[in-house]
Every structure is written in structure tokens, then in C-alpha cells.
Amino acid sequence: DIVLTQSPALAVSLGQRATISCRASQSVSISRYNLMHWYQQKPGQQPKLLIYRASTLASGIPARFSGSGSGTDFTLTINPVQADDIATYYCQQSRESPPTFGGGTKLELK
Amino acid sequence: EVKLVESGGGLVQPGRSLKLSCAVSGFNFNDYWMGWVRQAPGKGLEWIGEINKDSSTINYTPSLKDKFTISRDNAQNTLYLQMSKLGSEDTAIYYCARETTPMLMDAWGQGASVTVSS
Numbered sequence: 604d605i606v607l608t609q610s611p612a613l614a615v616s617l618g619q620r621a622t623i624s625c626r627a628s629q630s631v632s633i634s635r636y637n638l639m640h641w642y643q644q645k646p647g648q649q650p651k652l653l654i655y656r657a658s659t660l661a662s663g664i665p666a667r668f669s670g671s672g673s674g675t676d677f678t679l680t681i682n683p684v685q686a687d688d689i690a691t692y693y694c695q696q697s698r699e700s701p702p703t704f705g706g707g708t709k710l711e712l713k
Numbered sequence: 714e715v716k717l718v719e720s721g722g723g724l725v726q727p728g729r730s731l732k733l734s735c736a737v738s739g740f741n742f743n744d745y746w747m748g749w750v751r752q753a754p755g756k757g758l759e760w761i762g763e764i765n766k767d768s769s770t771i772n773y774t775p776s777l778k779d780k781f782t783i784s785r786d787n788a789q790n791t792l793y794l795q796m797s798k799l800g801s802e803d804t805a806i807y808y809c810a811r812e813t814t815p816m817l818m819d820a821w822g823q824g825a826s827v828t829v830s831s
Contacts, residue, residue: 640817642758649808649821650750650758661819693758697816701774704758 607705614713620682623708625694627675638698639677645690715739715820722825735792735809742790746812751805799829
């Protein structure tokens with residue numbers, strides 16, 4: 604299985620930029636498709652798709668969220684961070700089955 | 714509005730079986746692959762498996778293949794997860810999810826809580 608590694612937590616101030624990283628144990632890109640996706644999960648709620656294929660914003664997601672990366676290294680950026688963004692963020696690959704998730708990065712206020 | 718509503722969760726004894734349902738509305742169920750993901754208390758997300766539009770293809774994460782069965786009823790707009798030989802390690806919230814492409818989950822239910830305990 605492809606292992607995705609995320610830092611457990613990130614502390615950020617409101618209004619600042621947050622950069623969340625995800626590293627894959629092998630490439631999750633096929634030709635021009637980067638098969639890495641990002642989800643947001645708030646306490647007691649289901650996950651919500653934020654970004655798919657590394658950089659495409661899902662429907663209804665505000666433009667302060669963005670994604671980048673290819674191969675094995677991917678980044679989710681939130682700029683500027685708002686109070687409503689405090690949550691845990693998961694990366695997930697669909698390059699091969701079974702799809703796997705990172706351990707999650709908990710975004711906290713500094 | 715896209716809605717997915719899981720039901721059938723609860724407390725179950727070790728070794729027993731349980732079947733979860735996921736009723737969907739707000740989209741054409743027949744047009745989508747569907748999947749199940751679970752989350753143990755305080756832990757991350759684990760993909761269980763997926764089923765294609767006409768049930769001809771069902772994929773599972775290998776470690777769960779022998780105890781979980783995914784099915785669907787397109788006439789009833791409902792997805793199912795049959796779980797057998799449950800152990801404490803299966804205690805989790807179980808989410809159904811719509812897959813916009815295989816293994817990409819773009820809509821999720823609110824989850825069904827399953828607790829395996831004597």
C-alpha cells in the first residue's frame with residue numbers, strides 16, 4: 604500500500620498562511636494527473652472534499668484553499684486562515700488500490 | 714441537495730454480524746460508484762471498499778475482504794455494508810461516500826457509529 608505521511612499538527616495565527624504537507628511513499632502521479640486529494644474534517648462531522656487531483660478546488664470551496672505538488676510531495680495551503688478553518692486535514696491517494704489516507708494534520712490556533 | 718444517510722449502527726457483541734445501510738437522495742444513484750470508509754475513535758480514515766454502478770465490480774481493502782461485503786440496490790437508492798465476525802478493532806464510525814471517480818469521495822454521509830463490545 605502507498606503510505607502517506609503528514610505532520611500531526613500545525614499551529615497558525617488567524618489571518619496568516621497555513622501550509623500542510625503530505626509525502627507519499629511512491630509517486631501518485633500518472634502522466635499529467637496527480638492523484639492526490641485533500642479533505643477537511645471538523646470535530647464530530649464527516650470529511651469534506653476540498654481539493655482533488657492535487658490542485659482543483661471542489662465545488663463550493665473558498666479560494667483561500669489551494670493545492671500543489673506532483674510525484675510524491677504535495678501541499679495544501681490556506682491563506683488567509685479563518686477561524687472556521689480549524690479542523691483536521693487529510694490527504695488521500697487514488698493512484699492505486701487500496702486508496703490510502705495520511706494520518707491527518709490538526710490545524711490549531713497559535 | 715445531495716444527501717447520504719447511514720443507519721443500522723449500534724452496539725454489537727464480538728463475533729456477531731451487523732448490516733449498515735446508506736440511503737441516498739439528491740442525485741442519480743445509478744450513475745455513481747459508491748464506497749465505505751471508517752474511522753476508529755480518535756484515529757484517521759480507512760477505506761473499506763467500493764462498488765461500481767451495476768454491482769459488477771466490488772473492490773475491498775485486502776485486510777477487510779473476508780469479513781465485509783458491499784452491495785447496493787439501485788431501485789431503492791441504497792448502499793449496504795454487511796459486516797461479519799466483528800471484533801473490538803471494528804469499533805468505528807462508518808461513512809458511506811459517493812465516488813465521483815473510483816476512489817475519489819466527493820460526498821459523505823454523517824456516519825453510523827458501531828461499537829463492538831460484550
